[in-house]
Ligand SMILES: [Zn+2]
C-alpha cells in the first residue's frame with residue numbers, strides 16, 4: 001500500500017497544505033487539500049473519499065473538488081457520518097454560496113454519493129476494508145484503519161487529543177498516522193482544542209503499547225508551522241524514550257505500508 005501525504009499542516013500557504021492523505025492514488029482521506037494539492041487528472045482518479053470530521057481544515061477543498069468532478073461528468077463516493085454531511089451541506093454548500101454536490105447540481109445526479117459511516121462496523125470501500133474508530137476531539141470524529149487486499153494496515157486517526165491511545169488500540173496498524181499540533185509547552189492549549197502535543201502523544205503511544213504489546217511506525221501530521229521546529233525536536237526525544245520510529249509528515253511524502 002502506498003500512502004501519499006498531500007497536506008501535512010494546520011495551515012495553508014503556497015508551500016503548506018491542510019490535511020489530506022491519498023492511498024494508492026484512489027482512496028482519499030480528508031479534503032483539506034484534495035483539490036489544491038492534486039492535479040486535475042489525480043483528482044479525477046479518486047474513487048472514494050473518507051472524511052474524519054467537519055472542521056474546515058479537513059473539508060475545505062470539497063467545493064473545488066466537487067466542481068472539478070462535475071466538469072468532468074464524474075461522481076465519487078464520500079463516506080462520512082450524517083452529521084458531517086449535514087454540516088458540509090449547510091455551511092459549505094449553502095444555497096446562494098455554492099452548489100450542494102451531495103444533491104446536485106443536476107437534479108437526481110449528485111456528484112457526491114454519500115455513504116453513511118458509523119463507528120465499529122467494517123466497510124468494504126473499493127478493494128479496501130475500512131474500520132471507523134471513534135477518537136476524542138472537540139466534535140465527533142472518526143479515525144479510519146484501512147486494510148488492503150494484501151492485509152497491510154494503516155490507521156489515520158484524524159484530529160484527536162489526550163487519551164486517544166486507548167481508542168487507537170481497537171486497531172492493529174502497521175503504520176499509524178496521527179496528529180501533533182502544538183509543542184509540549186502548549187499541551188493545555190492543545191488539549192482544549194482536542195489536539196496532541198509531543199507529551200500527550202507519548203502518553204497515547206504508551207497506552208497503545210500497554211494494550212497492544214507493540215508500537216507501529218508513527219507518522220505525524222497537522223503540525224502548526226509556528227512551532228514546527230520545537231515539535232520536531234521534542235518528537236525526537238519521544239521516539240528515543242519509547243524506542244519507536246516517529247516521522248514528521250510533509251507535503252508530498254510517500255509512505256510504503
Ligand atoms: Zn478538528
Ligand SMILES: [Zn+2]
Pocket residue numbers: 010055057058159222
Ligand atoms: Zn484539523
